[in-house]
């Protein structure tokens with residue numbers, strides 16, 4: 239069984255866009271409301287995190303126009319320009335209800351490109367399948383910017399089984415492959431496995447990008463029932479579920495030990511990769527970036543994946 243290595247780039251779906259097997263999420267880079275950017279961490283910390291990622295071969299970054307109201311894209315753009323080199327940059331279009339035309343997607347993309355300082359993005363994703371615009375219309379808008387060369391690949395996010403199939407078929411008719419679906423997927427959130435979405439993506443060669451792969455910090459083991467995350471995040475999990483999580487974290491620790499002292503966070507990320515998905519953990523500082531990069535270079539045994547599957551059943555919604 240091959241270990242996951244940062245220099246083993248993988249293609250996004252059937253496209254020629256190559257990404258690292260583990261990408262980095264940048265929602266927290268500039269977001270004050272949810273993540274508290276500017277309080278206990280700031281631009282200097284995320285710049286150091288970025289540097290560690292690049293040193294460790296992690297050159298795939300995920301952002302969105304809505305993250306920090308554009309601040310995440312601006313910070314990422316500054317860091318890319320200051321560093322140079324090859325990156326794979328993914329961003330997202332938010333289908334606000336007042337955005338009613340294909341032109342609005344193109345205008346939003348131009349705004350993202352301006353903030354990122356790029357001529358084109360490697361992956362442009364529809365953030366959520368929100369009404370009132372039909373999926374087929376947004377796919378036509380994506381195909382248009384792809385044909386124009388403003389994007390190298392297009393994808394969706396938070397699309398369920400039926401929506402993913404519709405998006406795939408609508409794009410296929412326009413000669414554009416659906417490269418990816420970005421969904422919440424972790425040991426804490428496995429409903430997509432049971433609903434068949436992962437199987438569908440495998441069948442149609444759509445890459446699955448796993449967001450919140452650390453359960454927004456809960457799978458690192460640093461939060462407990464008596465020490466919950468601060469801010470809005472504390473409402474994501476009940477005390478009861480937090481107590482049940484302790485058993486899973488103990489197993490993750492034991493399994494990590496058997497691989498030469500890997501941490502629960504590294505086990506959580508490796509588990510996602512073993513399932514065939516690309517995790518994009520968020521990082522706020524160099525220490526977190528280095529730890530998450532340590533999810534690469536080794537691989538869980540099949541029996542360990544199975545044991546984690548079983549132990550994580552008790553913490554599903």
Ligand SMILES: NC(=O)c1ccc[n+]([C@@H]2O[C@H](COP(=O)([O-])OP(=O)(O)OC[C@H]3O[C@@H](n4cnc5c(N)ncnc54)[C@H](OP(=O)(O)O)[C@@H]3O)[C@@H](O)[C@H]2O)c1
Pocket residue numbers: 262263264265266300301365395396420421448449450451452453454455456458460467503518519520521522525526527529530
């Ligand atoms: N498409 C969508 O709708 C969607 C939704 C959500 C996220 N995303 C994307 O997915 C990315 C990742 O998801 P996420 O940020 O929600 O959750 P996550 O990756 O599960 O958790 C990230 C948070 O966990 C903590 N952390 C990370 N590494 C750590 C480590 N090694 N040790 C201890 N703590 C660590 C940090 O917060 P603390 O230090 O504060 O605990 C960090 O901000 C986002 O940045 C974004 O790009 C997409």
